[in-house]
Amino acid sequence: MVHSLRQLDILKLARAAGWVEVEDLAQRFEVSAQTIRRDLGELADQGLLDRVHGGAVLVAGVSNLGYEARRVMHESAKDRIGRSCASMIPDNSSLILNIGTTTEAVARALLEHRNLTVVTNNMNVANTLIDNESCEVIVAGGIVRRSDGGLVGDLTSEFLANFKVDFAVVGCSALEMDGDVLDFDLAEVRVSRTILRQARTRLLVTDLSKLTRTAPVRMGSLADMDAVVTEAPLPAELQDRCAGWGTQCVTEAVHNGETDAG
CATH class of the missing domain: 3.40.50.1360 (Rossmann fold)
Known part of the structure; x- marks a missing residue:
């Protein structure tokens, strides 16, 4: 269950691009990087994203992640x-x-x-x-x-x-x-x-x-x-x-x- 509208927007951005970055999200939503990391952690705990250094990527299923995300x-x-x-x-x-x-x-x-x-x-x-x-x-x-x-x-x-x-x-x-x-x-x-x-x-x-x-x-x-x-x-x-x-x-x-x- 997504806990906030911000997390829902983060998930939409990740689905569109394949991955998201902490600093970009912090600027977009005008919150601290720590807040974004907590959001990404909660989304990862629900199996909706995978955490990577500096951000998160979509969980892979029947299609692969984008190259930049995999890199x-x-x-x-x-x-x-x-x-x-x-x-x-x-x-x-x-x-x-x-x-x-x-x-x-x-x-x-x-x-x-x-x-x-x-x-x-x-x-x-x-x-x-x-x-x-x-x-x-x-x-x-x-x-x-x-x-x-x-x-x-x-x-x-x-x-x-x-x-x-x-x-x-x-x-x-x-x-x-x-x-x-x-x-x-x-x-x-x-x-x-x-x-x-x-x-x-x-x-x-x-x-x-x-x-x-x-x-x-x-x-x-x-x-x-x-x-x-x-x-x-x-x-x-x-x-x-x-x-x-x-x-x-x-x-x-x-x-x-x-x-x-x-």
């Missing part, structure tokens, strides 16, 4: 995941990075690597890695999604099928406790499946908030992955399943700066 969600976790994943990829490697804000964090963490060949259907990844002069960047063809710079479609899959790389790094929109890896867009999932087939080592990068979300299209299972990289340990039940499948669980140990693998 700011769990930024710190994604940065840690990016560093952990990058530490698993040696210099002089070839890899494919797919669409997603977490794979973009991996790209940022690869800027100091040497002699990489990176194939991607993510324009944001390409624009990031172009700053690494020792990195060869190959961009897939296909239909460009203006919403997030992703390339999808049959042409994209056909292009990626020309490669056999050392690593595939893929993200997802949701993760089930049975290990199913989910996304929203069937066209994107088809491309991701091609990416996984064309790699010797398959890495899933995902923050643990994906365990609280749902999406309608199944990309595959953690059983299909060689490793899953997260910012904190997976629930024990899911870790046990990964052990049975032979899927490595990789988590950055935030407190000591090392990476734990189990």
Whole structure:
């Protein structure tokens, strides 16, 4: 139950834009940032919004959040995941990075690597890695999604099928406790499946908030992955399943700066 007309207006703004920011709302409603944070907290407690640093985003359902909203969600976790994943990829490697804000964090963490060949259907990844002069960047063809710079479609899959790389790094929109890896867009999932087939080592990068979300299209299972990289340990039940499948669980140990693998 929405407790005030202001909260109702906040919810309408979030539904229109996909996300809201504390400072903007405080100015719009001429109240303190603390008041807005309390409003957002109450809306989040009702399951109507998800809190992120500096604001809130819509709770995902059968459609994905907008790119800008996803980009700011769990930024710190994604940065840690990016560093952990990058530490698993040696210099002089070839890899494919797919669409997603977490794979973009991996790209940022690869800027100091040497002699990489990176194939991607993510324009944001390409624009990031172009700053690494020792990195060869190959961009897939296909239909460009203006919403997030992703390339999808049959042409994209056909292009990626020309490669056999050392690593595939893929993200997802949701993760089930049975290990199913989910996304929203069937066209994107088809491309991701091609990416996984064309790699010797398959890495899933995902923050643990994906365990609280749902999406309608199944990309595959953690059983299909060689490793899953997260910012904190997976629930024990899911870790046990990964052990049975032979899927490595990789988590950055935030407190000591090392990476734990189990």
